[in-house]
Amino acid sequence: MNIAASSTDAADYVAAQQIAADALPAAGTPWLDASRDKAKAILTDVGLPTTRLEDWKYTNTRSITRSKFDPVLRSESWSDTAVIEQLIEQLKVPELKSHRLVFADGIFVSGLSSDADLPRGIRVMSMAQLLQSEPEYLKSALGSALPESPHGFTAMNSSFISDGAFVEIGAEVILDKPIELLFVSACSGKDRLGLPRNLVLCRSGSSATVVERYLSATKSRSLTNAVTEVILDGSARLNHYRVVDESADSFHVGGLFVQQDQSSRLDACSVVLGGGLVRNDVLVNLNAPGAAVDLTGLYLGRGRSHVDNHTHVVHHTPDGTSREHYKGILDDRSRAVFHGRITVESGAQQTDSEQSNQNLLLSRDAEVDTKPQLEIYADDVKCAHGATVGQLDDGAVFYLRARGVGEDEARKMLTLAFAADVLAKIEQPALKGYLEHCVNDRLSFVPRTS
């Protein structure tokens, strides 16, 4: 039976791209046109993902395809940047001193950004501006960290490449002050699509911190389809934080795609505090000996929210280290998916890899599907993985109550304790304090389990 519904599919976005193509930044640049066209062809070919795909088995995108989202491709009449400004003021991380770029529905808002005092050797700017002024500078890097077979959303992002952040940390430059990229969705009305495309280049021996934050300006339904590529040259070090804290009516598909050279180190922390449907893809390629990656994650689910973390670490070469530790706290009727895949290629001897996923269910109606997966083609490696799903320890609740702590407070204390080790790893004290506060705040309702 065929039920007619006002649903959309990839063709709508392909059509939107075709209409917009000539006006996209640096349109007419042959390599970029070819790159966008190729992505468009992939999108046409694979379409938007459905649960028939193994990688989307537990995440139904119907809530996204039910509406047609209108891409925001250039700065519109931000007649009311005051609204965004106010929001930024409300949601800023207290005491976090950062170089900040602000994006409204994916488009750079220079008036709200504070990137004036950047040290030498560092470039932080709008992707659209760089594409227009120096497209050739991006030719080799842009798109180079993407998966070989991207899913439809990633292809969609690549078919537009309109704006986002470009960050380059020069060789041997140590940047103490974090670079904060603030993406505010739902700025320009209902059903808008933001397509931030970010590129972070860490030259050899450099060290920096990048914080990506995704917030909603209003409660309007919105879709954010964000892609960040990170390239770490030899011995470069990056602390990367990705915080999604959007409204319950927002949809968010995000990708973090990484290439790591010799002895480089990435510490990437993903925190999902809010959003109707959030899907995060992470792909890390360890391409040269001695590269190390540490992925941590914390996701909170409540109401009917859905959070899906898909991570893939590929050890291509020997002596690589990977750590992955994701934790979820799920309440109400929320659902979460964790799929952590680690591939150790045949040449990647002496790989040291550990992965864990732990989930705390606060309600009987919450649900998690967790799938840790190891694929090992080398014979001299150390790999461990595991997953747990549990509830609060009743014995611990009683112990705290027997000391005078009220039941709700005891449950909250234990829930925060569950998240503590993920938050403890955050090196920026201001950010750590802020996220602890946010987690505390979001869990303030923690109910009694029946």
Place this chain on the structure above:
Amino acid sequence: MLSVTNLDVAVNGGMILNGLNLEVQAGEVHAIMGPNGSGKSTFANVLAGHPGYEVTAGSVIYEGQDLLQMEPEERARQGVFLAFQYPVEIPGVSNVYMLKAAVNEIRKHRGESELDAVKFLKLVREKLKLVDMKEEFMHRAVNEGFSGGEKKRNEIFQMAMLEPKLAILDETDSGLDIDALKVVAQGVNELRDASRSIVIVTHYQRLLDYIVPDYVHVLAGGRVLKSGGKELALELEEHGYGWIKDQTAEPLETRA
């Protein structure tokens, strides 16, 4: 202080306590002894408000109030303290954090202001000495990775911090070597005073060499079979629990 009358308690449908009676006056130390499965620990847990037990009959009056109507936290705030037989490990919550929350909840209940960090730490240092614990324990997660002896000392330390009116020590001596036992006993003795009552639940007489009780009660089959002074514990030690069985007219129900 505490008046327990004809208390019946069931767990998963099985009767554990069966008509238990006990009177404890302020300042008294009572020892409750008995064989395994006699209901000693059940009694301790019921007094603290453990939700896993169902009181099917009887009453417990604490300071003129119906204790059984109170939530566990309410009992703690009113001065009831249970030193757990098996103190729970709580990863991610530091001892100092939990205690600060507990102390301030109890102070709030008494209408006192919250202790500031300096005063709190001063109190902590003072009480730590009582049980010979190092300050570093305060910053470790509650009981996590503690040895058996450290866990029990931590219970007595918490008791010293919270200054209860009625302290129930549930097999605080189990798993302790003789040195640790002495430290724990000394800590408890320091807390003895005319306004504080202590109920010691134990299997062995050993602890009572160091904490000398005013009264000893022998529990079997979920009720008090015999009560007496401290000498009763010595008789028990000498003759074993079988002796009590012979002393009482009623046959004991033996529990698996």
